[in-house]
Amino acid sequence: MSDKGISRRNFIKSAVVAAGVAGAVPAATLADKSMALAAADNKVYSKRKLPWWVKEVDEPTMEIDLSKVERFNGGHTAFALPFHLGKAKADEIQATYDRLVAEAIRENRPGYKLKDRILYEAGWTVNRQGTTNKGLYSWTPIRVVTPEKLGVDKYQATPEEAARDIKAAARAYGAATVGITELKEQFIYSEADGKKFMFEDVDQPYETEEKRVIPKKCKYVIAMTVQMSLDNLATAPAATAGGTVTTAYSRAGFLVGTLAEFIRGLGYVAIPSVNDVGPSVPFALYAGLGEVGRFNRLITPEYGPMVRVVKVITDLPMALDKPIDFGVMNFCKTCKKCAEACPSGALSMDTEPSWEPKGKWSAPGKKTWYEDAVKCLEYWRTGALSGCSICFAVCPYSKKDRTAMHTFVKATAATTTTFNAVFSNMDDAFGYGAQKDPDKWWDLDLAEYGVDSTRGHKDA
């Protein structure tokens, strides 16, 4: 038959192949865009639609032994250099920092010029409009009118409906992704700023000279991500990279402040928090926003590590999300790009994660690649002169999404570990993660905040 052209049987064979190829491209594209489901069938879609290569799992891929997680003193994070290094050494580091910042500005060093420096500093503006339970981060209504004052019933909904509504509101206020998990008290700081965080059977949160009290009825945490700009981060460790970090923190402050007001307006308690009440990453991990990678930051399927993570604690009952697995833990075992690139040597080069923290700045109870966070902080002050972020920039998951090849790589890494070493090496060979010229950043014509807010969403 072949000498008369293509046979019917062969034509069908070819057609099947063609249809497969033709179908794969749009199918993968649609899946990657986290296609939201149409609500025409009246079903309440409280969960975000994940790409097909992301699996929901019962426990986070980073092993956590909750029985060994003790509430951490918020005053002992790596930022507390006097606590870890002593006051004299901390003062010396601070003095060096002040001197080097001024020198860099006077020398007009690319990425450290006055305009670069102020891009970084001014980015904090909104974030710093308050601290724990003050200003933007108030635990009680700021200006919203509560149902009680209006004389109406408070918001009533099923947990699924409430989750859907909260997630929609959070996205409207600037969240990139939103997940809901239960409040695990172990992840709330024992104390910070000289005040203890306590849980009591009370109706409203309150604060005294000694303590800040979270009502025990607040059993839910809304974990959210705010995107950072890869165009900024690619200039790391320059201050231009820090510019997107501080701006994202300000957007995070706006997000948690407004979402908390929204929840209070519905008649419920809301406690907004960036990193003050406790770390946000554990909640994001349980809420299925991503996995924790080698450099102990959240790596999301949509944006890689290019996010800041925040949360709102509330008593509004909502449907919970589950942790996710898309191969990050296994990928990080092979890929050590962040650790190799870290100028301070703070990141672990071990292949396997460990249960042993490297210092008092880390809380035990999790199996991870513990970092020497104080070494990292010292480099911030004496080398990067801002927030460094090299580990974020070089991570192979830090990519824009202008080519489907990135989705192909992520989907393959999520499915099999076979090619992880190849992908990591190719990432280097292709030049990803190399520092971009900070001076050229000022010439870019970027979208607002330097991010693509349509990523990961269909109805954009």
Place this chain on the structure above:
Amino acid sequence: MWFVLGALVAAACIFLWRWAKSNNKILSWLDWLLALMVTGGVLMTFETVVGSIAEGEPRAAGLSFLLLGGVTIVLAILLWRRITGTGRKAQKAGLSQ
């Protein structure tokens, strides 16, 4: 970009069909499969190169062009030799006229 890619696919199909017709060539299923792979290769190369340039990653664009484009060119040469009958195996097998 998807419009351009669609136009490229359509142009490739029309070109192959017209070329085969005008030269009185009879294509086997393997020729069509190869043609499909070449078209897919061109599309993937185009999408990756254009995407990488848009991302500001010229090195990634160049290497994608070399790797994906290289494989596509090899496949295209194979296809060409088969359908023009210049390939030794093709001549032996008599798959082309």
